[in-house]
Amino acid sequence: MQVCITMTVSSVLLLLIVAKFRELVSVTIAAAHRELILREKAEKGRKSFMSYIMHEMRNPLSGASLLVSEFQSMLNEVLSVADDCASASARVTRRKLLRLLRLAVLLSGQMDKMRGVCDDVLQMEKLDRGGFEFVFSSQDVRAWFEDVTAQTAPLFGEPVLGLPSAGGKECEKKTI
Numbered sequence: 242m243q244v245c246i247t248m249t250v251s252s253v254l255l256l257l258i259v260a261k262f263r264e265l266v267s268v269t270i271a272a273a274h275r276e277l278i279l280r281e282k283a284e285k286g287r288k289s290f291m292s293y294i295m296h297e298m299r300n301p302l303s304g305a306s307l308l309v310s311e312f313q314s315m316l317n318e319v320l321s322v323a324d325d326c327a328s329a330s331a332r333v334t335r336r337k338l339l340r341l342l343r344l345a346v347l348l349s350g351q352m353d354k355m356r357g358v359c360d361d362v363l364q365m366e367k368l369d370r371g372g373f374e375f376v377f378s379s380q381d382v383r384a385w386f387e388d389v390t391a392q393t394a395p396l397f398g399e400p401v402l403g404l405p406s407a408g409g410k411e412c413e414k415k416t417i
Contacts, residue, residue, distance in 0.1 A: 292366045295359040302356045309349045316342045343395045350392035 316338055323335045 288366060288369065291362060295362045295366075299356060299359050302352055302359070306349060306352050306356070309345055309352065313342060313345045313349070316345065340395070347392050347395050350388075 320335065320338050320342070323331055323338065
């Protein structure tokens with residue numbers, strides 16, 4: 242009788258341990274599932290937030306690009322008027338205006354790069370969603386290089402960079 246009671250108590254304890262273990266496994270799996278759902282929502286929210294930020298960045302960048310373009314036009318107009326003046330102060334002013342114009346061109350290029358980053362992030366978002374559209378624009382490598390060097394010249398002073406000309410004379414240099 243004693244053995245039966247001991248076996249029954251042992252069986253009940255074993256049954257309780259197994260039941261608690263099964264409950265623990267079920268709770269753990271449910272918690273892991275909830276965590277997975279929360280991670281998916283957070284990732285979707287992050288992507289949506291990045292898309293929102295990139296869209297919001299493009300609008301001020303477009304406005305700033307327009308302002309810089311207008312500033313460049315005004316500088317060109319003032320420079321054309323300054324060409325008629327031969328005084329020493331006009332030459333100093335002209336040099337300063339040319340420097341401002343180069344910096345405005347540099348600023349314009351940097352804003353174009355920022356807009357490109359925004360567009361790239363939005364394209365990556367489209368790729369993730371499956372709505373990717375590939376846009377390729379071909380450009381002459383020499384023209385691209387000349388644009389890049391002209392934009393970065395104000396950062397490094399006034400160096401002269403020579404490139405072999407397209408005409409075939411390897412010793413002839415172009416000044417950028």
